[in-house]
Amino acid sequence: xxxxxxEELHGSxxxxxxxxxNFLNEIxxxxxxAISLAAGRPYEGFYRTEDVGRYLDVYTGYLRQQGIGxxxxxxxxxxxxxxxxxxxxxxxxxxxxxxxIHVPADAVAVTTGCQEAMVITLRGLFRPGDVLLAAAPCxxxxxxxxxxxxxxxxxVPEGPDGLDPAEVARVAARVRATGARPRALYLVPDxxxxxxxxxxxxxxxxxLRVARDEDLLILEDDPYGLxxxxxxxxxxxxxxxxxxIYLGSFAKSCFPGPRVGxxxxxxxxxxxxxxxxxxxxxxxxxxxxxxxxxxxxxxAVIGGVLVESGCSLRAxxxxxxxxxxxxxxxxxxxxxxxxxxxVASWNVPAGGFFAVLSTPVRADVELLTTSAREYGxxxxxxxxxxxxxxGEHAIRLSCSSLTPDDLDEAVRRLAKLLTAMS
Amino acid sequence: xxxxxxEELHGSxxxxxxxxxNFLNEIxxxxxxAISLAAGRPYEGFYRTEDVGRYLDVYTGYLRQQGIGxxxxxxxxxxxxxxxxxxxxxxxxxxxxxxxIHVPADAVAVTTGCQEAMVITLRGLFRPGDVLLAAAPCxxxxxxxxxxxxxxxxxVPEGPDGLDPAEVARVAARVRATGARPRALYLVPDxxxxxxxxxxxxxxxxxLRVARDEDLLILEDDPYGLxxxxxxxxxxxxxxxxxxIYLGSFAKSCFPGPRVGxxxxxxxxxxxxxxxxxxxxxxxxxxxxxxxxxxxxxxAVIGGVLVESGCSLRAxxxxxxxxxxxxxxxxxxxxxxxxxxxVASWNVPAGGFFAVLSTPVRADVELLTTSAREYGxxxxxxxxxxxxxxGEHAIRLSCSSLTPDDLDEAVRRLAKLLTAMS
Numbered sequence: 001x002x003x004x005x006x007e008e009l010h011g012s013x014x015x016x017x018x019x020x021x022n023f024l025n026e027i028x029x030x031x032x033x034a035i036s037l038a039a040g041r042p043y044e045g046f047y048r049t050e051d052v053g054r055y056l057d058v059y060t061g062y063l064r065q066q067g068i069g070x071x072x073x074x075x076x077x078x079x080x081x082x083x084x085x086x087x088x089x090x091x092x093x094x095x096x097x098x099x100x101i102h103v104p105a106d107a108v109a110v111t112t113g114c115q116e117a118m119v120i121t122l123r124g125l126f127r128p129g130d131v132l133l134a135a136a137p138c139x140x141x142x143x144x145x146x147x148x149x150x151x152x153x154x155x156v157p158e159g160p161d162g163l164d165p166a167e168v169a170r171v172a173a174r175v176r177a178t179g180a181r182p183r184a185l186y187l188v189p190d191x192x193x194x195x196x197x198x199x200x201x202x203x204x205x206x207x208l209r210v211a212r213d214e215d216l217l218i219l220e221d222d223p224y225g226l227x228x229x230x231x232x233x234x235x236x237x238x239x240x241x242x243x244x245i246y247l248g249s250f251a252k253s254c255f256p257g258p259r260v261g262x263x264x265x266x267x268x269x270x271x272x273x274x275x276x277x278x279x280x281x282x283x284x285x286x287x288x289x290x291x292x293x294x295x296x297x298x299x300a301v302i303g304g305v306l307v308e309s310g311c312s313l314r315a316x317x318x319x320x321x322x323x324x325x326x327x328x329x330x331x332x333x334x335x336x337x338x339x340x341x342x343v344a345s346w347n348v349p350a351g352g353f354f355a356v357l358s359t360p361v362r363a364d365v366e367l368l369t370t371s372a373r374e375y376g377x378x379x380x381x382x383x384x385x386x387x388x389x390x391g392e393h394a395i396r397l398s399c400s401s402l403t404p405d406d407l408d409e410a411v412r413r414l415a416k417l418l419t420a421m422s
Numbered sequence: 423x424x425x426x427x428x429e430e431l432h433g434s435x436x437x438x439x440x441x442x443x444n445f446l447n448e449i450x451x452x453x454x455x456a457i458s459l460a461a462g463r464p465y466e467g468f469y470r471t472e473d474v475g476r477y478l479d480v481y482t483g484y485l486r487q488q489g490i491g492x493x494x495x496x497x498x499x500x501x502x503x504x505x506x507x508x509x510x511x512x513x514x515x516x517x518x519x520x521x522x523i524h525v526p527a528d529a530v531a532v533t534t535g536c537q538e539a540m541v542i543t544l545r546g547l548f549r550p551g552d553v554l555l556a557a558a559p560c561x562x563x564x565x566x567x568x569x570x571x572x573x574x575x576x577x578v579p580e581g582p583d584g585l586d587p588a589e590v591a592r593v594a595a596r597v598r599a600t601g602a603r604p605r606a607l608y609l610v611p612d613x614x615x616x617x618x619x620x621x622x623x624x625x626x627x628x629x630l631r632v633a634r635d636e637d638l639l640i641l642e643d644d645p646y647g648l649x650x651x652x653x654x655x656x657x658x659x660x661x662x663x664x665x666x667i668y669l670g671s672f673a674k675s676c677f678p679g680p681r682v683g684x685x686x687x688x689x690x691x692x693x694x695x696x697x698x699x700x701x702x703x704x705x706x707x708x709x710x711x712x713x714x715x716x717x718x719x720x721x722a723v724i725g726g727v728l729v730e731s732g733c734s735l736r737a738x739x740x741x742x743x744x745x746x747x748x749x750x751x752x753x754x755x756x757x758x759x760x761x762x763x764x765v766a767s768w769n770v771p772a773g774g775f776f777a778v779l780s781t782p783v784r785a786d787v788e789l790l791t792t793s794a795r796e797y798g799x800x801x802x803x804x805x806x807x808x809x810x811x812x813g814e815h816a817i818r819l820s821c822s823s824l825t826p827d828d829l830d831e832a833v834r835r836l837a838k839l840l841t842a843m844s
Contacts, residue, residue, distance in 0.1 A: 047501075049496045051500075056474060060471055075466060078677045078678070079466060079677070079678055079679060080673070115711070116712065123570060144711035256718070257718040258719045259716065259720075260717075286570065289566035290538065291681065295534070295720040296680075298717040
């Protein structure tokens with residue numbers, strides 16, 4: 001059977017991005033004392049194990065307060081349920097309160113994390129011959145989802161202010177010239193992973209115009225939007241032409257354990273029976289074939305967070321927002337303090353978990369191994385985020401999961417490495 | 423945007439099986455007083471809302487007992503985690519205790535329900551030109567998963583004793599003659615959905631021989647195996663040639679709310695770096711692109727059930743097993759009591775949730791609508807389980823979710839309908 005499977009698995013299951021991420025995990029495992037500027041996971045200091053059960057109780061208590069009988073409460077959290085979930089109304093209220101996004105609850109589909117929301121959206125909307133445009137460098141989750149579904153991705157190079165809408169139009173035209181159809185653009189407008197860039201407001205309006213002119217949908221992914229200095233309006237809040245599908249995550253604003261995300265697809269469509277319905281409803285067919293429905297237990301936990309916060313994660317996250325902003329400032333200050341001129345430069349994001357450092361040194365896996373082994377610090381080569389090559393002299397720095405002291409020490413070690421190699 | 427999306431969605435997202443299931447849900451919604459012999463969900467009488475939080479506490483308590491510190495306990499249930507899950511060791515122990523399946527824990531991947539296990543397995547193993555063989559009639563989850571991934575399905579007609587291994591070989595040869603490759607066979611050997619059939623032991627051995635001779639993998643799906651009179655050895659327990667990938671669900675043996683399932687893939691493979699590893703590990707790449715990892719909260723709840731039961735769901739389910747056996751006997755007895763000769767015949771499954779009734783009456787959606795509206799009983803046309811046509815004169819009866827009294831009354835109503843229509 002080894003021989004039977006050997007050739008099969010290569011080049012299909014094995015993916016360069018996955019291989020890169022595996023390599024990072026291995027390095028972290030091999031050098032457990034190295035401080036990680038690679039991990040983009042949220043800081044755990046705000047978490048308490050007992051909160052999980054408490055949120056569950058808050059949500060079931062909320063159902064009972066609504067006059068829902070014990071039998072239905074039990075059914076809600078323990079039985080199979082509605083494909084698009086049961087906390088969609090709370091999510092819709094949260095979007096209205098926090099983001100000024102006003103959509104009917106039925107336009108919200110609760111998903112098994114944002115990753116499933118991406119897979120559902122791509123599978124539901126893309127036909128053979130369709131191409132996904134994506135900011136380059138790009139979050140590995142979307143390129144992974146596209147790969148699983150054999151959807152080609154056309155990179156749109158990002159500048160210091162994020163995507164240039166004119167460049168989006170150029171790439172769309174180039175794709176169209178090959179006979180393919182540019183179906184949608186994926187981007188993280190607020191504090192992108194990996195660059196930390198935030199799309200300026202005028203560009204948001206321009207991008208929506210380009211989407212209309214080029215007949216593109218926009219997949220707006222927003223895991224970090226809360227964690228910034230100046231909130232910009234979401235593309236979905238500016239979307240008068242139903243061009244935007246909004247992809248949401250609770251991993252950072254609540255915690256990752258439940259694995260709950262969502263998509264907002266309020267586009268009016270006509271179903272197979274000729275009835276007018278919402279795109280989110282039609283996409284539920286895809287969801288039913290991937291995971292049937294999102295874990296009811298997990299939804300109840302996130303429901304508890306939403307109920308307890310009055311459906312404002314912006315309010316509930318005040319301390320986390322302050323923490324992440326302090327960490328980002330700390331990262332940028334430490335870079336200034338420890339890195340001599342000529343050794344590196346870096347961008348100055350206005351929020352989020354990431355910044356990018358550029359250096360004349362070749363930031364490859366060999367340097368990373370040396371860094372972990374001899375300097376006790378781990379980071380992510382930016383080349384991991386360019387499936388078609390690029391980023392060879394850049395490093396993604398993540399400041400989300402460390403205490404301020406560890407963050408400072410990590411940058412000191414990184415500076416030592418880069419100074420020695422320069 | 424309506425026009426933009428209208429044509430796109432049809433024939434791709436909209437799926438005949440999904441349309442059928444939607445129709446069933448609509449009928450159930452429109453006639454809420456009709457008793458449902460259609461719903462295959464588990465009986466809720468065994469559930470208590472407060473058990474969810476309790477199982478969570480049992481699992482975290484178990485971790486602490488193992489000497490795991492509070493910080494790691496918190497990280498386990500609240501943070502991102504290992505792609506293939508963290509209760510894989512408990513699942514492996516359960517498989518050894520309950521089923522005599524002995525595999526290393528690393529061969530178990532915990533998934534977002536069994537549905538995701540199917541998608542992962544198909545995506546990981548199938549190339550263009552590969553065909554999935556599946557018992558016909560067939561569980562809609564696997565045909566849905568194949569559809570999402572554009573994998574063609576070749577039906578293998580089932581007889582009263584389930585699949586005939588010689589027929590599997592014939593269909594495999596026929597597929598091969600078209601230039602395609604029969605890659606794997608999907609089946610539910612114990613109390614299949616929809617037929618309730620159980621594969622006799624000699625046929626299990628024959629099927630494994632056919633798999634070897636025809637170079638097929640076997641996907642053994644086992645959601646109902648616990649609920650029978652005579653447990654037969656699983657194909658995976660007889661699998662000396664690493665031909666079988668076992669697909670498991672906790673929806674019936676625990677409860678559906680967590681949405682936790684698993685796959686067992688202990689096949690030895692060689693990874694991209696040339697290292698020997700297990701297929702489950704290689705499949706984790708696919709999983710990472712679908713859902714990143716299975717809900718940690720949900721895993722902890724199922725972990726609690728496993729810990730509390732000493733990793734024997736067979737022991738933990740004694741009452742449920744008795745209940746479902748009583749319900750199945752009750753269903754079969756009621757059929758005998760209420761249905762006059764010539765109006766219908768039915769099979770006599772030895773366990774599980776389902777039985778199939780055959781009738782000269784055409785059991786289509788029109789009859790179903792009449793049945794719900796005028797006779798107050800809902801059931802599933804068997805034609806829903808034949809994507810390529812068939813089952814026009816058969817009905818799937820589910821006995822899992824009703825009390826014995828409701829079950830009896832439902833059969834009485836069904837008999838009235840069929841007698842009137844004959």
